Amino acid sequence: MTTLAITGGQVLLPDITVTRADVLVDQDGGEILEVGDDLASDADETLDATDSLVTPGFVNGHCHVAMTLMRGYADDKSLDAWLQEDIWPTEAELTPDDVYHGTRLGALEMIKSGTTAFADMYFMVPNIADAVEEAGLRARLGHGIVTVASNDEEAREDAREGLEVAEELDGRADGRISTAFMPHSLTTIGSEYLEEFVPQARDLGVPIHYHANETTNEVTPIVEEHGVRPMAYAAERGMVQEGDFVAHGVHLDESEIGLLAEAGTSVVHCPASNMKLASGMAPVQRMLDAGVTVGIGTDGAASNNDLSMLDEARDAAMIGKLETGDASAVPAESVVEMMTQGSADAIGLDVGRLEEGAPADLAVLDLESAHLTPRHDLVSHLAYAAAASDVRHTVCDGQVLMCDRDVRSLDEEAVRTQASEAAEALVDRAEN
Numbered sequence: 001m002t003t004l005a006i007t008g009g010q011v012l013l014p015d016i017t018v019t020r021a022d023v024l025v026d027q028d029g030g031e032i033l034e035v036g037d038d039l040a041s042d043a044d045e046t047l048d049a050t051d052s053l054v055t056p057g058f059v060n061g062h063c064h065v066a067m068t069l070m071r072g073y074a075d076d077k078s079l080d081a082w083l084q085e086d087i088w089p090t091e092a093e094l095t096p097d098d099v100y101h102g103t104r105l106g107a108l109e110m111i112k113s114g115t116t117a118f119a120d121m122y123f124m125v126p127n128i129a130d131a132v133e134e135a136g137l138r139a140r141l142g143h144g145i146v147t148v149a150s151n152d153e154e155a156r157e158d159a160r161e162g163l164e165v166a167e168e169l170d171g172r173a174d175g176r177i178s179t180a181f182m183p184h185s186l187t188t189i190g191s192e193y194l195e196e197f198v199p200q201a202r203d204l205g206v207p208i209h210y211h212a213n214e215t216t217n218e219v220t221p222i223v224e225e226h227g228v229r230p231m232a233y234a235a236e237r238g239m240v241q242e243g244d245f246v247a248h249g250v251h252l253d254e255s256e257i258g259l260l261a262e263a264g265t266s267v268v269h270c271p272a273s274n275m276k277l278a279s280g281m282a283p284v285q286r287m288l289d290a291g292v293t294v295g296i297g298t299d300g301a302a303s304n305n306d307l308s309m310l311d312e313a314r315d316a317a318m319i320g321k322l323e324t325g326d327a328s329a330v331p332a333e334s335v336v337e338m339m340t341q342g343s344a345d346a347i348g349l350d351v352g353r354l355e356e357g358a359p360a361d362l363a364v365l366d367l368e369s370a371h372l373t374p375r376h377d378l379v380s381h382l383a384y385a386a387a388a389s390d391v392r393h394t395v396c397d398g399q400v401l402m403c404d405r406d407v408r409s410l411d412e413e414a415v416r417t418q419a420s421e422a423a424e425a426l427v428d429r430a431e432n
């Protein structure tokens with residue numbers, strides 16, 4: 001057995017308390033062997049965690065990673081204008097290589113900011129899977145299905161691609177890749193296609209993931225056309241079941257929150273995207289109080305504009321207080337839980353906690369900096385003060401992806417250069 005010891009640090013435990021401990025990992029099995037004292041002695045490799053905090057790898061519950069290519073390309077617009085005027089016309093020019101390079105850039109950013117797992121909805125998913133495999137990350141991937149601008153044949157082809165991706169990529173990268181069936185949203189895919197294809201996705205046994213109730217424009221048309229709230233509409237089409245997860249959930253009423261809680265369907269909260277696109281403030285504390293599993297996601301880099309889960313956690317805590325008018329709402333412990341176990345549970349991955357037998361996905365944050373001094377409360381620091389650049393080591397499935405800020409699984413300079421070139425050429429094609 002090849003072992004890795006992370007020594008000398010403070011460790012964030014599953015009950016969101018911090019204790020002094022080492023972590024011993026079985027690299028062959030990708031599993032944590034022990035969290036305890038003096039575990040370094042005969043490990044094959046050691047990562048120093050002195051003056052550092054060892055946390056579960058962060059889990060980004062909703063993303064479109066390849067959108068790194070459009071970071072800073074179209075800012076300061078509402079969701080509909082942003083998608084229709086800028087993003088969708090540009091995405092129409094994407095090539096499989098673009099998606100690969102954009103995903104590698106996003107993977108690099110995630111490794112550098114301590115994220116070890118994510119859920120992703122996009123196009124050309126085999127190219128995303130290649131980049132995920134190379135980067136050494138863990139992901140739940142799906143093909144985003146949009147039928148609004150398609151004829152019937154194109155719509156069916158798109159939905160079939162959603163099923164094929166879910167079936168064929170599941171288990172790739174030694175099991176680090178899993179899949180889901182991903183209709184884009186309740187207003188961008190026709191009801192007839194949901195009725196036909198959701199049961200087929202159920203037969204595959206994969207979860208269903210979609211954008212829901214992100215803006216009022218995703219609520220009003222459904223209420224007007226079908227006479228029910230969006231979550232009831234989704235439930236009637238078999239899309240609100242145990243293990244399913246929706247992104248955003250900004251404009252949910254009490255009946256919908258109750259429905260999600262009862263069904264075991266999770267919500268991935270994307271606070272930065274919701275603020276930037278002025279979509280609204282999700283009722284996170286009410287969802288938590290009702291027993292809904294809530295995770296946190298960045299959404300794509302074009303509406304955020306980064307993929308740092310530490311930024312996202314801080315945003316979640318801040319907007320949670322603003323939404324309720326209560327400074328005790330969405331406290332530090334809740335956001336730290338949401339960015340680790342909450343997101344992991346939401347997207348159906350058995351990660352997000354540091355304990356014996358758990359997958360060895362973790363991040364080590366350097367605490368020796370002015371903005372993390374003094375160290376009264378490290379959970380508070382994770383939620384409110386830590387930054388992506390504090391992450392010094394990242395480990396996924398027992399493999400060291402970054403050591404002392406040096407990324408091992410990807411060539412950082414090549415990834416940045418190739419992604420920049422792809423992004424420039426993409427925008428050129430879209431504009432000319």
Ligand SMILES: CSC[C@H]1O[C@@H](n2cnc3c(O)ncnc32)[C@H](O)[C@@H]1O
Pocket residue numbers: 064079083087088091121122123143144145146184211214273299300303
């Ligand atoms: C069909 S693949 C995914 C699709 O979603 C688009 N997208 C990115 N961010 C958002 C968002 O916040 N709400 C809805 N759709 C979004 C992305 O550009 C792709 O076209």
Ligand SMILES: [Zn+2]
Pocket residue numbers: 062063064211247299300
């Ligand atoms: Zn999204």
